[in-house]
Amino acid sequence: MSKPKVVVTRQLIDEAQKILDDKKDALEIIQWQSEKPCDRTWLLQNAPGASGLLVMLSDQVNEELLDTAGQTLKTIASFSVGTDHINLPALKARSIRLGYTPTCLxxxxxxxxxxxxxxxxxxxxxxxxxxxxxxxxxxxxxxxxxxxxxxxxxxxxxxxxxxxxxxxxxxxxxxxxxxxxxxxxxxxxxxxxxxxxxxxxxxxxxxxxxxxxxxxxxxxxxxxxxxxxxxxxxxxxxxxxxxxxxxxxxxxxxxxxxxxxxxxxxxxxxxxxxxxxxxxxxxxxxxxxxxxxxxxxxxxxVPHIGSATIETREQMATESVRNLLAGLSGEKMVNEVKL
Structure with a gap:
C-alpha cells in the first residue's frame, strides 16, 4: 500500500522540520527546497494525488490547485493566521479540513x-x-x-x-x-x-x-x-x-x-x-x-513583519506541521478553521 503524500511549500524551522522528517517512514513528503517562495508550476506539478498540503500565505489555494490535487486531498495546513489566500467555500464543498495558526502571533x-x-x-x-x-x-x-x-x-x-x-x-x-x-x-x-x-x-x-x-x-x-x-x-x-x-x-x-x-x-x-x-x-x-x-x-x-520574532515563527512552523499531521490522521488540530 502506498504512503499518503504531502506537499510542503517551504523549508521549515528546525523543530518543525524534525517533526515532519520523523514521519518519512509513514508519509511521502514532497518539499520545496529553495529559500525563495514556492514556484506555482512546481506546486501544481506535485499536487496530484496529495493527501495533505502545508502552504504559506503566498500560496494561492484556489479551484485550480484543488482540482489539480484531486479527490485524495483531505487536509491543508496554512502557516498563517489569515485565510484570504484560500478559497474557503471550495474547501467546504470538498470536505477538506483547514488548519491555521491564529494564536501564535x-x-x-x-x-x-x-x-x-x-x-x-x-x-x-x-x-x-x-x-x-x-x-x-x-x-x-x-x-x-x-x-x-x-x-x-x-x-x-x-x-x-x-x-x-x-x-x-x-x-x-x-x-x-x-x-x-x-x-x-x-x-x-x-x-x-x-x-x-x-x-x-x-x-x-x-x-x-x-x-x-x-x-x-x-x-x-x-x-x-x-x-x-x-x-x-x-x-x-x-x-x-x-x-x-x-x-x-x-x-x-x-x-x-x-x-x-x-x-x-x-x-x-x-x-x-x-x-x-x-x-x-x-x-x-x-x-x-x-x-x-x-x-x-x-x-x-515595514514589509509585513508582524509575526517576525524567532519564537513566533518557530511556534507557527511547529503548529502548522502538527495541524497537517492531525488532519491526515483524523485527529483534532491545534487550531482549525470552521468551514
Missing part, C-alpha cells in the same frame, strides 16, 4: 502595533530619514522641532477587536490611554470575547461604537485589525479619512486592502491626518521605490 503583532503607533505619532520614519540623509546638522533646535501627538489621554479606535487588538490595548494602557472604542462585525455590540479581562476593568473606558464614521470621528489613533472581506475592502477610504482628526494617526496590522492606499496618500498630502504606520499595504510585496506612499515622510511602512 498575538504577542508579536501586538508589540508591532504599539511600535507603529509610536513611530507614526513621533515621526520616527521622518526623523531617521533626516539622520540617514545627513540633514541633522541643518536642523537647529526649536520648541516644536519634530513634535507630534502623544498617547496619554488619547482615544484609540479599533476596527476589529479580536485577540490581537485586545493584546495591543493591554500594552497601551500603561501609556495613559484614556478611552478605547471598537467596531466589530456586529456594529455597536460588545466583543464576543474578553481575552485579557480588559472590558470594564482596565481603568479606562472600553466600548463599542455603531459605525466606522463614529470611530473615525472619535479616535486619536485608528488601529486596523479586521479581516479582509467584501465589506471591509477599502473600509478606510477618502470618506473615512475626511472624518478623522487632523492630529490622528492610522495603523494597519491586518490586511492591506482594508485601507485605500490612494486615499491614504491623498490624506497625508493634504494633511487631513497626522501620520500612518503600516505593516501591510495593497499589492504587497510589489512596492517599488517610486511608489507614492514612500514619498510620504509621515508614513512608516
Amino acid at each position: 498575538t504577542d508579536a503583532v501586538a508589540d508591532l502595533t504599539v511600535m507603529l503607533i509610536l513611530m507614526a505619532q513621533r515621526r520616527g520614519g521622518e526623523a531617521m530619514g533626516k539622520v540617514s540623509k545627513g540633514e541633522w546638522p541643518q536642523m537647529p533646535w526649536h520648541p516644536l522641532l519634530m513634535t507630534g501627538p502623544g498617547l496619554r489621554g488619547s482615544t484609540v479606535g479599533f476596527l476589529g477587536f479580536g485577540r490581537i487588538a485586545q493584546a495591543a490595548l493591554l500594552r497601551l494602557v500603561p501609556f495613559g490611554v484614556k478611552r478605547a472604542i471598537y467596531l466589530t462585525s456586529r456594529p455597536g455590540q460588545a466583543a464576543r470575547e474578553d481575552h485579557f479581562g480588559l472590558l470594564g476593568t482596565a481603568g479606562i473606558s472600553v466600548e463599542p461604537v455603531g459605525s466606522a464614521d463614529e470611530l473615525a470621528r472619535e479616535s486619536d489613533v485608528v488601529v486596523v485589525g479586521c479581516a479582509l472581506t467584501k465589506e471591509t475592502r477599502h473600509l478606510v477610504s477618502t470618506e473615512f479619512f475626511g472624518k478623522m482628526k487632523k492630529l490622528a494617526v492610522v495603523v494597519n496590522i491586518a490586511r492591506g486592502p482594508v485601507i485605500d492606499t490612494d486615499a491614504l496618500v491623498k490624506a497625508l498630502d493634504e494633511e487631513q491626518i497626522f501620520g500612518a504606520g503600516l505593516d501591510v499595504i495593497e499589492n504587497e510585496p510589489n512596492i517599488q521605490a517610486d511608489h507614492p506612499i514612500l514619498k510620504q515622510p509621515r508614513c512608516v511602512l
Whole structure:
C-alpha cells in the first residue's frame, strides 16, 4: 500500500522540520527546497494525488490547485493566521479540513502595533530619514522641532477587536490611554470575547461604537485589525479619512486592502491626518521605490513583519506541521478553521 503524500511549500524551522522528517517512514513528503517562495508550476506539478498540503500565505489555494490535487486531498495546513489566500467555500464543498495558526502571533503583532503607533505619532520614519540623509546638522533646535501627538489621554479606535487588538490595548494602557472604542462585525455590540479581562476593568473606558464614521470621528489613533472581506475592502477610504482628526494617526496590522492606499496618500498630502504606520499595504510585496506612499515622510511602512520574532515563527512552523499531521490522521488540530 502506498504512503499518503504531502506537499510542503517551504523549508521549515528546525523543530518543525524534525517533526515532519520523523514521519518519512509513514508519509511521502514532497518539499520545496529553495529559500525563495514556492514556484506555482512546481506546486501544481506535485499536487496530484496529495493527501495533505502545508502552504504559506503566498500560496494561492484556489479551484485550480484543488482540482489539480484531486479527490485524495483531505487536509491543508496554512502557516498563517489569515485565510484570504484560500478559497474557503471550495474547501467546504470538498470536505477538506483547514488548519491555521491564529494564536501564535498575538504577542508579536501586538508589540508591532504599539511600535507603529509610536513611530507614526513621533515621526520616527521622518526623523531617521533626516539622520540617514545627513540633514541633522541643518536642523537647529526649536520648541516644536519634530513634535507630534502623544498617547496619554488619547482615544484609540479599533476596527476589529479580536485577540490581537485586545493584546495591543493591554500594552497601551500603561501609556495613559484614556478611552478605547471598537467596531466589530456586529456594529455597536460588545466583543464576543474578553481575552485579557480588559472590558470594564482596565481603568479606562472600553466600548463599542455603531459605525466606522463614529470611530473615525472619535479616535486619536485608528488601529486596523479586521479581516479582509467584501465589506471591509477599502473600509478606510477618502470618506473615512475626511472624518478623522487632523492630529490622528492610522495603523494597519491586518490586511492591506482594508485601507485605500490612494486615499491614504491623498490624506497625508493634504494633511487631513497626522501620520500612518503600516505593516501591510495593497499589492504587497510589489512596492517599488517610486511608489507614492514612500514619498510620504509621515508614513512608516515595514514589509509585513508582524509575526517576525524567532519564537513566533518557530511556534507557527511547529503548529502548522502538527495541524497537517492531525488532519491526515483524523485527529483534532491545534487550531482549525470552521468551514
